[in-house]
Amino acid sequence: MELGESRHNLRLLEGELKNALGAPFVTLVNSGSSANLAAAIWVKQRCGVRRRVLLAGFSFPTTIASFTLLGFDVRLVDTEPDGFNLDPEALHQELNDQVAAVVVTHFLGFPAQLSRIAKAARAHGALLVQDACETMNLLVDGARLHEHGDVVTHSFYHPHHLSSFGGGAVVAPSPEVHDHLQSIVHWGRSCRCHYDATRCEAPPGLNHNFWYQREGVNVEMSELNACFARWQLVSWPEQEARRWQHWRLWEKAMAGIPGVQTWPAGGNVSPFVFPIGVSPGRFARVAGEIMARGVEVRSLMGGAIHLHPAYKHLAHAGLKQCAAMGARSFFVGMHQTLETEKVERATAIVREALEKP
Numbered sequence: 001m002e003l004g005e006s007r008h009n010l011r012l013l014e015g016e017l018k019n020a021l022g023a024p025f026v027t028l029v030n031s032g033s034s035a036n037l038a039a040a041i042w043v044k045q046r047c048g049v050r051r052r053v054l055l056a057g058f059s060f061p062t063t064i065a066s067f068t069l070l071g072f073d074v075r076l077v078d079t080e081p082d083g084f085n086l087d088p089e090a091l092h093q094e095l096n097d098q099v100a101a102v103v104v105t106h107f108l109g110f111p112a113q114l115s116r117i118a119k120a121a122r123a124h125g126a127l128l129v130q131d132a133c134e135t136m137n138l139l140v141d142g143a144r145l146h147e148h149g150d151v152v153t154h155s156f157y158h159p160h161h162l163s164s165f166g167g168g169a170v171v172a173p174s175p176e177v178h179d180h181l182q183s184i185v186h187w188g189r190s191c192r193c194h195y196d197a198t199r200c201e202a203p204p205g206l207n208h209n210f211w212y213q214r215e216g217v218n219v220e221m222s223e224l225n226a227c228f229a230r231w232q233l234v235s236w237p238e239q240e241a242r243r244w245q246h247w248r249l250w251e252k253a254m255a256g257i258p259g260v261q262t263w264p265a266g267g268n269v270s271p272f273v274f275p276i277g278v279s280p281g282r283f284a285r286v287a288g289e290i291m292a293r294g295v296e297v298r299s300l301m302g303g304a305i306h307l308h309p310a311y312k313h314l315a316h317a318g319l320k321q322c323a324a325m326g327a328r329s330f331f332v333g334m335h336q337t338l339e340t341e342k343v344e345r346a347t348a349i350v351r352e353a354l355e356k357p
Helices: 008-021 032-046 061-068 088-093 114-121 175-185 223-234 236-254 280-292 320-326 339-356
Strands: 025-029 052-056 071-078 099-105 129-130 151-155 168-174 274-277 298-299 331-332
Touching: 008 223, 025 032, 025 175, 032 061, 032 099, 032 151, 032 168, 032 175, 052 061, 061 071, 061 099, 061 151, 071 088, 099 114, 114 129, 114 175, 168 175, 223 236, 223 298, 236 274, 236 339, 280 298, 280 331, 280 339
Parallel strands: 052 071, 052 099, 099 129, 129 151
Antiparallel strands: 025 168, 151 168, 274 331, 298 331
């Protein structure tokens, strides 16, 4: 974990992430947003004339913008009943042979119903992109995320599971997709010598490193950020254990409160935060009281994305379930860097506020 030879830590981090994620191919980028942009460019270069992309009502601005800025027709799909992710039933109503990709966000680190979603996407020839920026070692139906679809994006932003103090990754299922993504994030060039000279097809000569076979961007992770990520990976199992310790503190403290809903982690290996649901009539008062006592709470990333000015123009057939969830739910933090004593104090404050009629 030292700075020295060019791309030394980048090459080592790619291998270490493959082991940590059980991923076959990893392309490193400078943020989760850049990971989504690279995935969107890959979809555009793969999808031919198809121009429609389907995303859930709980999606992140940069996930959506990655596709709209590339000229895709983005259409929003409602979320599952009493959940946070894309509803397979609603998706079925929107899928047709004009859809280029279905983009699944594992919102708050909770797993989407991938088996059903992937089957529906494949039936219409649509690519499946997974935004897993709020989770890490997620298993769905006993399988890793990349086993369910095409590309998967991750973020190593500081509040997330693994921090590189700025960075992200795109996981690919095959060497061909990996080569394509590597080209996209390195200006669109043909040269592959920076990661596997045996696969390089760029012509020899003066322009070997600067022979462009497609449109691309320059969003590779820095060597310094790779160094930070490698350092964090050393203690990642212990960090995840601490995160789970905080989850269990919140789960125990919130149990049995009338009118309060929580969501079990179930098969979700790596949740991001701890969400809490109350009736819409209590939402503002409870959240305000909790924050007044020094505990930070957040809405579900601002609620359903179609309610925000920048995204009101996006088409949808109704986002009733998504809007209802956003109007009654907030989340509290459980990051591994928090002191356990402070987490315990926060759970007591939140419980006191929620127990009031």
